[in-house]
């Protein structure tokens with residue numbers, strides 16, 4: 124079996140997720156399209172790099188990403204760094220002929236996103252694959268939703284309502300990690316989580332044409348976390364800690380018009396007590412409706428207009444062996460999948476794209492399209508007007 128050497132850049136939360144997925148992919152998908160070999164782990168902090176190398180099972184570690192990009196042995200670069208490092212690493216890796224899986228949002232600025240999409244388009248001519256980690260569109264229930272839509276089961280889509288609500292930053296004593304700093308993250312909740320539902324909305328209903336938005340920052344300063352490691356609200360700092368300003372959004376809500384003529388709304392916040400990974404999607408069509416909530420990710424609700432008046436209502440389909448990759452994850456109804464399996468499915472699609480030489484559905488052009496919507500959301504929050512996503 125063909126073997127592909129993987130280099131991971133950034134050993135935080137997402138680095139763990141990518142590693143688990145590379146390791147597990149051949150355990151679920153066998154024969155695998157190719158076997159990922161955990162070759163090099165790179166992190167700017169030498170202690171973290173050495174420790175994570177041992178823990179995750181990579182062969183070696185380094186602290187400078189140029190070393191992996193220049194290493195002829197490396198086939199794949201998985202980028203799990205803060206957002207402002209995505210562009211330099213991804214562009215150098217693509218130019219060096221490495222396949223790149225990059226965490227979302229694609230970049231911290233629109234300019235970087237454009238440059239990454241251009242580098243990916245050039246590299247694609249030589250069979251190099253680019254992918255953005257918009258894994259939620261691969262939840263089997265959402266793949267089923269797309270199947271219903273493509274088959275015409277809910278008719279013409281009229282309205283798409285999406286939310287992504289979390290609570291991990293609702294406590295003002297949660298530290299100021301890079302996710303609250305514009306220079307590093309580019310945006311707050313908008314790039315971090317609204318981007319996921321923008322991707323899902325566009326996958327289901329086609330490209331968004333224009334938006335009108337409101338963007339809010341509720342907690343304008345946070346205690347400074349020495350070392351800057353992103354602990355996603357799992358630590359709280361006391362009142363004596365030095366504070367620094369937050370210059371990104373906590374919450375954004377926007378109305379959207381799709382190119383198809385459908386309309387809808389998207390709302391995202393990380394300050395919603397009681398909501399954890401509350402990705403919801405509700406679509407209304409001329410022939411029915413579809414409803415999804417990630418907190419119950421193995422379920423899809425559907426309602427068909429053609430059902431008799433006294434039977435019409437939402438029914439719940441439990442996803443399992445009969446659905447997207449269900450026969451290879453856990454092939455017994457009701458075993459269910461979670462975040463780990465979802466990232467594994469994403470890695471399978473990535474490795475398959477590499478071996479087949481076909482760009483995946485979440486390639487850098489798609490990541491750039493999401494960025495155009497985010498850019499229009501920020502513009503509209505300042506202009507107070509509908510802004511085109513161009």
Ligand code: SOE
Pocket residue numbers: 289315316355393
């Ligand atoms: C934090 O909001 C976060 O880790 C996001 O960065 C991820 O993209 C999301 O999947 C889970 O929450």
